[in-house]
Amino acid sequence: MTDFQHPERKILLNPGPATTTDSVKWSQVVPDICPREQEFQQVMADIRTELVKIAGGDAARYAAVLFGGSGTAAMEAAVSSTLPTDGKLMILINGAYGQRLAKIARAYQIDYIEYQVDWGRPIDWSTVKSLLSEDDQITHLAMVHHETTTGILNPLEPFCQVAREFKLVTMVDTISSYAGYPLDLTQTPVDLLMSTSNKCLQGMAGVAFIIASLELLQEIRRYPPRNLYLDLARQFAYQEQTGQTRFTPPVQTIYALRQAIAELNEEGLEQRWQRYASNYRILIEGLERMGFRLLLDDQVEHSRILATIFEPDDPNYNFNRLHDYLYNRGYTIYPGKVSELNTFRLSILGALQAGDINDFLQTLAAAVRDLEIKIVYDNAD
């Protein structure tokens, strides 16, 4: 039987939903409450204020808007709500989540163009500029900050610079970087960020949120809605007027988010970034010692949150066998997402300490030994 009081600790090395603390898990056990009550509205108001702060946003310029849903709900709310009927979006793509932004634009028949580079390769800003100079219809620019497909980090500075030069509205998917990687809206004033409760915030899955400038949130009220549930303008207006979401929120998940934010504040934002960077380094050094090869080299700007690892060219290697061996010992690893390459992924996002990463590396070494895997590559130099 499940021991509800002492849930077994699992080490999740998939890039979210993350390993959470017991206190975040337990914070969901609250007296039943109707979300229309003032007491609950206060919980949401506090969370919305904190979410803006975590992104370095000024409350006089930015607001957070909550939705029940996964990260993709935030992406869909952003893309479907912010383009006027005569607007045109440019999407910078170097992974599957950039492609998802494009998929959403297509689903809503939004006019868009994409600039795509190979997955895991950096965006070439001079090409972005020349594409923009060729098309003066473009009004909006979107990209993914940490492309969880590979671990590449698409920097916000050149993104904001280009957008400023061409006077574009900016949208960034910070779903797997928000609270885990330095982000400061005063330095890189993106108009809209998308994120979720269950990645670097270390809360439970189920809350999608957007942080947007008040200017943008006012502007989009004039646009005809493309959907009902994910209508950012109306959700914002309703939250401002009533303190509530328009539709039933994930009540207990919101309590968990409140606790996760309290734990982030206790840890300190910079300390969290440092813990992630340090856990990542321990992981990478351990993997390299064992002979594993990584997709991204040191030349590429990196999130230090997720590594994409080449699978060894040994017939004894099989992702599912390795996964099951590790899973049975409390560690979850994750398949790769770059279709033409054989890779798997490991992420350190979540309530993990250095000891967890070292223990994982020992268990991985045991797996390699017990499953008789040779960490060799056919194209060895």
Ligand SMILES: Cc1ncc(COP(=O)(O)O)c(C=O)c1O
């Ligand atoms: C960068 C990024 N964007 C979007 C998503 C989609 O989030 P969800 O699976 O919660 O819908 C993910 C999920 O891993 C992600 O890493």
